[in-house]
Amino acid sequence: MATGLHDSSFTNPVVRWIDQRMPVFTMMQKEYGTFPTPRNFNYFWNFGALAMINLMIMIATGIFLAMNYTAHTSMAFDSVERIMRDVNYGWLIRYVHMNGASMFFIVVLVHVWRGMFYGSYKKPRELLWILGVVIFLLMMATAFMGYVLPWGQMSFWGATVITNLFSAIPLVGNSIVTLLWGGFSVDNPTLNRFFSLHYLLPFVITGVVFLHVAALHITGSNNPLGIEPKGPQDTLPFHPYYTIKDSVGIVVYLIVFAFLVFFTPNYLGHPDNYIPANPLSTPAHIVPEWYFLPFYAVLRAVPNKLGGVLMMFGAIAVLFVLPWLDRSPVRSMRFRPIAKWAFLLWTVNFFVLMWAGGKPAEGLYVVISRLSTAYYFAYFLVILPLLGKIERPLPLPESISRAVLRGGGPLPGGAAAKPMEKA
Amino acid sequence: MRLLNQTKAGFLKGAALAAALLLGLAAPAAQAAEGGVAIPDARFQHDRMLGTFDRAALQRGFQVYKEVCAACHAAHLLSYRNLREIGLSEAEVTAIAAAYQIPDGPNDNGEMFERPGRPSDRFRRPFANDAAARAANNGALPPDFSVIVKARPGGGNYIHALLTGYEDPPPAGVTVMEGMHYNKYFPGHQIAMAPPLNSDGQVQYGDGTRATVDQMARDVTTFLAWASEPELETRRAMGIRIILFLIVMGGLTYAVKRKIWADVH
Numbered sequence: 001m002a003t004g005l006h007d008s009s010f011t012n013p014v015v016r017w018i019d020q021r022m023p024v025f026t027m028m029q030k031e032y033g034t035f036p037t038p039r040n041f042n043y044f045w046n047f048g049a050l051a052m053i054n055l056m057i058m059i060a061t062g063i064f065l066a067m068n069y070t071a072h073t074s075m076a077f078d079s080v081e082r083i084m085r086d087v088n089y090g091w092l093i094r095y096v097h098m099n100g101a102s103m104f105f106i107v108v109l110v111h112v113w114r115g116m117f118y119g120s121y122k123k124p125r126e127l128l129w130i131l132g133v134v135i136f137l138l139m140m141a142t143a144f145m146g147y148v149l150p151w152g153q154m155s156f157w158g159a160t161v162i163t164n165l166f167s168a169i170p171l172v173g174n175s176i177v178t179l180l181w182g183g184f185s186v187d188n189p190t191l192n193r194f195f196s197l198h199y200l201l202p203f204v205i206t207g208v209v210f211l212h213v214a215a216l217h218i219t220g221s222n223n224p225l226g227i228e229p230k231g232p233q234d235t236l237p238f239h240p241y242y243t244i245k246d247s248v249g250i251v252v253y254l255i256v257f258a259f260l261v262f263f264t265p266n267y268l269g270h271p272d273n274y275i276p277a278n279p280l281s282t283p284a285h286i287v288p289e290w291y292f293l294p295f296y297a298v299l300r301a302v303p304n305k306l307g308g309v310l311m312m313f314g315a316i317a318v319l320f321v322l323p324w325l326d327r328s329p330v331r332s333m334r335f336r337p338i339a340k341w342a343f344l345l346w347t348v349n350f351f352v353l354m355w356a357g358g359k360p361a362e363g364l365y366v367v368i369s370r371l372s373t374a375y376y377f378a379y380f381l382v383i384l385p386l387l388g389k390i391e392r393p394l395p396l397p398e399s400i401s402r403a404v405l406r407g408g409g410p411l412p413g414g415a416a417a418k419p420m421e422k423a
Numbered sequence: 424m425r426l427l428n429q430t431k432a433g434f435l436k437g438a439a440l441a442a443a444l445l446l447g448l449a450a451p452a453a454q455a456a457e458g459g460v461a462i463p464d465a466r467f468q469h470d471r472m473l474g475t476f477d478r479a480a481l482q483r484g485f486q487v488y489k490e491v492c493a494a495c496h497a498a499h500l501l502s503y504r505n506l507r508e509i510g511l512s513e514a515e516v517t518a519i520a521a522a523y524q525i526p527d528g529p530n531d532n533g534e535m536f537e538r539p540g541r542p543s544d545r546f547r548r549p550f551a552n553d554a555a556a557r558a559a560n561n562g563a564l565p566p567d568f569s570v571i572v573k574a575r576p577g578g579g580n581y582i583h584a585l586l587t588g589y590e591d592p593p594p595a596g597v598t599v600m601e602g603m604h605y606n607k608y609f610p611g612h613q614i615a616m617a618p619p620l621n622s623d624g625q626v627q628y629g630d631g632t633r634a635t636v637d638q639m640a641r642d643v644t645t646f647l648a649w650a651s652e653p654e655l656e657t658r659r660a661m662g663i664r665i666i667l668f669l670i671v672m673g674g675l676t677y678a679v680k681r682k683i684w685a686d687v688h
Contacts, residue, residue: 091654251673262662274574
């Protein structure tokens with residue numbers, strides 16, 4: 001080995017030449033080839049890979065949309081429809097991008113749910129979890145600004161309602177809103193800055209995703225049992241075992257995605273957004289996109305504007321401190337007889353909030369929103385801290401291989417799994 | 424084997440969750456259609472999952488649009504050349520376009536002028552601007568028809584219901600404001616537009632179809648559905664092929680997965 005060169009194990013001369021100078025091939029081999037992965041993943045562990053694929057689809061389609069889109073209040077709506085009609089396969093690119101946003105949230109919500117059910121946020125994965133919540137927040141900002149771009153009625157009025165939330169902040173609120181708008185109402189400057197940021201944020205997300213994956217590859221993945229792998233008998237190399245398992249998930253995901261795009265492309269949207277924005281005419285119900293509905297319900301459950309805004313942001317912020325609210329040493333809900341039901345109820349409650357967020361803020365809907373909001377927060381702030389003290393978890397299996405293979409199986413042929421490396 | 428069962432169960436749980444998510448979303452859409460009488464299902468063939476547009480209805484519908492609606496309603500996102508897609512010949516499209524005078528210019532003298540339309544022109548707007556449209560329509564603005572079917576809860580069923588939902592005189596106990604008309608399906612029931620399709624035979628169909636009000640309403644709704652989603656047939660045809668491909672691909676991928684995992688179970 002020549003001095004200063006990386007000790008590469010690749011034999012192909014070109015690959016070896018590069019790898020000795022910049023060991024990207026070694027890195028890929030280590031992180032995605034031989035990377036020791038718990039052998040007992042279920043299909044919920046597909047959703048991280050699905051989110052990654054979805055992000056790439058959004059960026060790819062978005063770049064082509066941006067080539068044909070005009071960010072001006074008088075032209076945005078028509079330019080989007082021109083993409084639908086006159087750009088070759090423009091309708092396909094736009095419908096993939098539009099439904100891709102919904103798919104992204106479905107995938108990420110399942111991914112977050114999996115993390116919460118199996119306790120993936122607990123030590124040592126707290127920072128990994130926090131980076132995930134940052135990605136979720138960035139996604140919400142990106143999706144919100146993207147929805148404004150077609151400049152339909154819901155674009156305009158959604159932007160008006162959401163940006164106005166910041167005016168609830170004491171003292172500086174109104175200045176912040178003026179800054180967001182670039183003027184004194186939602187108008188052309190708003191559209192322009194939203195377009196710019198909508199193009200920028202996905203690359204910020206990509207950066208945080210990189211950190212998320214980097215952190216994951218230090219701690220290694222959690223698994224359905226929530227116990228750490230104890231040795232090679234508990235893990236499998238990522239390739240080919242999980243590359244193929246993720247591939248199965250990707251195909252199923254693509255079938256759902258394709259069904260939305262090709263057969264019900266506007267099902268998840270709102271008809272009002274095909275009416276060009278009109279500042280003089282307010283729609284009867286201003287409804288955000290479905291993925292914001294639970295948080296919209298929290299916002300409207302509180303009679304005070306500032307209180308509502310704080311609660312809405314609090315609903316996300318509480319996720320940041322989740323690793324410290326849940327004091328139970330047991331990760332997987334499979335072994336937590338009480339927390340399991342509390343969390344499944346929380347899941348149902350999340351859908352109730354989503355439903356309530358789509359209803360007008362009146363009568364019984366407000367009562368339901370308030371009760372649901374109360375349980376949403378009670379789960380994090382009361383139930384989890386309390387259960388950490390009083391719950392008696394079920395006995396944990398000795399090891400992953402013991403639980404899966406009943407007595408630990410032989411090493412799989414060709415599996416070159418090494419024990420977990422702690423960096 | 425137990426692991427396999429677990430993974431299967433996990434997968435089913437995931438699928439159920441996704442389905443629940445999607446179903447939960449139907450709520451806002453259904454709610455938007457509220458605020459009046461339930462819209463009857465007109466059973467358009469293009470509203471079926473794999474349906475296509477009825478070509479004859481499209482052409483009759485264009486005739487209704489051209490002779491009745493276009494007096495007030497623009498469809499500025501459509502070009503005359505698009506009419507090739509509803510089955511009109513190049514000569515027919517050229518003739519239709521040429522019958523309109525399209526504003527153009529400025530010419531070499533710096534003046535705007537009008538010239539006969541070309542297939543590449545967008546549909547001529549009936550009014551120069553929104554203010555002119557309001558002035559001619561008792562203050563009401565006739566909406567643009569380019570994407571109207573996508574822009575209304577209930578879609579084509581709503582348009583068809585609206586066109587056939589006028590009641591004159593209005594039901595007992597309902598007072599209609601001056602210049603307004605009672606419509607069973609319009610939100611608030613008072614619509615500024617007079618019944619546009621008001622008598623059988625209002626349009627002379629070239630193909631011998633009897634032009635009843637309902638027939639004309641169905642035809643023009645079909646045309647507007649196409650105007651809103653001209654890609655619908657291509658989209659569905661591509662969708663079938665892609666989903667069939669993915670199902671085969673999914674089967675193969677799952678078989679490979681089973682084979683790779685066979686030695687671990």
